[in-house]
Amino acid sequence: MLLLDSSDQNLRKAGSAIAEGKIVVIPTETVYGLGADAFNPDAVVRVFEAKNRPTFDPLIVHIASADAMETVARTIPRKARLLAEALWPGPLTLVMPKRGEIPDIVTAGLDTVGVRCPAHPVARKIIEYSGTAVAAPSANPFGYISPTTAVHVVRQLGDRVDMIVDGGPCTVGVESTVIDMTHETPIVLRPGGMPLERIQELVGDLAFPEKNLKAFASPGQLKSHYAPHANLLLFSQGALSGIDAATVPPNSAAIAFDAEGARLLQQKGCFAWVYVLSGKGDMREAAARLFAIMHTADESGFQALFAERVPETGLGRAINDRLYRASKKS
Numbered sequence: 001m002l003l004l005d006s007s008d009q010n011l012r013k014a015g016s017a018i019a020e021g022k023i024v025v026i027p028t029e030t031v032y033g034l035g036a037d038a039f040n041p042d043a044v045v046r047v048f049e050a051k052n053r054p055t056f057d058p059l060i061v062h063i064a065s066a067d068a069m070e071t072v073a074r075t076i077p078r079k080a081r082l083l084a085e086a087l088w089p090g091p092l093t094l095v096m097p098k099r100g101e102i103p104d105i106v107t108a109g110l111d112t113v114g115v116r117c118p119a120h121p122v123a124r125k126i127i128e129y130s131g132t133a134v135a136a137p138s139a140n141p142f143g144y145i146s147p148t149t150a151v152h153v154v155r156q157l158g159d160r161v162d163m164i165v166d167g168g169p170c171t172v173g174v175e176s177t178v179i180d181m182t183h184e185t186p187i188v189l190r191p192g193g194m195p196l197e198r199i200q201e202l203v204g205d206l207a208f209p210e211k212n213l214k215a216f217a218s219p220g221q222l223k224s225h226y227a228p229h230a231n232l233l234l235f236s237q238g239a240l241s242g243i244d245a246a247t248v249p250p251n252s253a254a255i256a257f258d259a260e261g262a263r264l265l266q267q268k269g270c271f272a273w274v275y276v277l278s279g280k281g282d283m284r285e286a287a288a289r290l291f292a293i294m295h296t297a298d299e300s301g302f303q304a305l306f307a308e309r310v311p312e313t314g315l316g317r318a319i320n321d322r323l324y325r326a327s328k329k330s
């Protein structure tokens, strides 16, 4: 494995490696992704193997600019074009009818493909230099927390990939919002880094799949995703400060939303450590730090992590979704 900084020469190297069928970790604004040439089924199989990911879970195909949409999507629904023009590059994945040239392994045999143009300049340069579209899931072992720094990737997958490009910490910090654009009313498959409010402003109503259908609509949305090794116990907003300290096991840590929340939890005296998502209560900063805090908590060996929901607005939806899934570890 090669760990490279993001000099232009290295980005060219990474692009060529992808074109040659290698699997390369690339930084994006959401999380680090493990990329392969989307048109090369052998390379894509290696991505699934490196992650231990079941092949029923489709990958997102990344493009360097919106113009490349037609190379992966068979038709572009009107509202998809509108969203792409307004919100790309950015943390938004649009599910559209797929072109026959995209191998089935990429889309888990579905007739649709998830497409995203990432905002991170390093990701876009690598894709551009590869001369192809890049299929990339998050660069974590299946079911574990997504990486938001190159160090997370080195620790989790270092010996299983050909190359890792370090582009610094991810600024958004939660995965992209995934929207199914194949119906007149777009369907939210995964809340993520693009706030739903911004999408609604542009295309109006959004639909949410029934809870029990969700697993089929977006196979990657298994409940137990994004889980740290420690048990995460999730409370409703504001409820954690009311917990009976005697019920908290030793060697537990808590995750507070803001400085005031952290102060209340510290006062209880039952937590070995209190992490703060954002001292000033900024939702973007909270999202950017969430996974890094879970990684750090795991490295510190805490047995239980106590967290509470954050306000359900903007990126708060994605934060609550990831906290919920982390708490559902089987």
Ligand code: TXA
Pocket: 028, 030, 031, 032, 033, 034, 057, 058, 059, 060, 091, 093, 095, 107, 110, 112, 113, 114, 116, 118, 136, 137, 138, 139, 174, 175, 176, 177, 178, 189, 190, 217, 218, 219, 220, 221
């Ligand atoms: O921010 C992100 O989206 C990151 C970076 C690397 O781009 N990628 C990422 O990929 O989170 P992954 O594989 O961890 O999650 C992709 C999600 C899964 O829930 C998958 O089921 C869904 O997108 N997905 C992909 N293609 C789909 C399709 N054709 N239909 C429905 N869901 C799809």
Ligand code: MG
Pocket: 137, 138, 146
């Ligand atoms: Mg993932």
